[in-house]
Amino acid sequence: MYHTRVFRVSVIREKYGELVQMAKMQSLAFSNFLLVLRPFIIGTYLSDEIGQGFELLDTDKSDTIDVEELTAFLPVINPYLTAVMLLRYFSHIDENFDYKLNLNVLL
Known part of the structure; x- marks a missing residue:
């Protein structure tokens, strides 16, 4: 028996901006936010989408996401x-308990 997942998500640029301001945090550009979010919402992804999202989140280019x-x-x-x-x-x-994620763990 197959189960389907149905997600209804509405994220508009203005609402995203409001949430970022309200949280008072450094954020991704809206277009990059959508690139990172897409594979999680859709449930399927192209082979390079997880890596691309990882690179966007890895702002210090350490090959990990903290x-x-x-x-x-x-x-x-x-x-x-x-x-x-x-x-x-x-x-x-987190296999080595360093509180960082690496791409190998996510794949």
């Missing part, structure tokens, strides 16, 4: 998400 870099993306989706909550999520997939 909690601070992730906060440029996730709080717009869930404004109540805190750094402590993010650290809990990291602990589920």
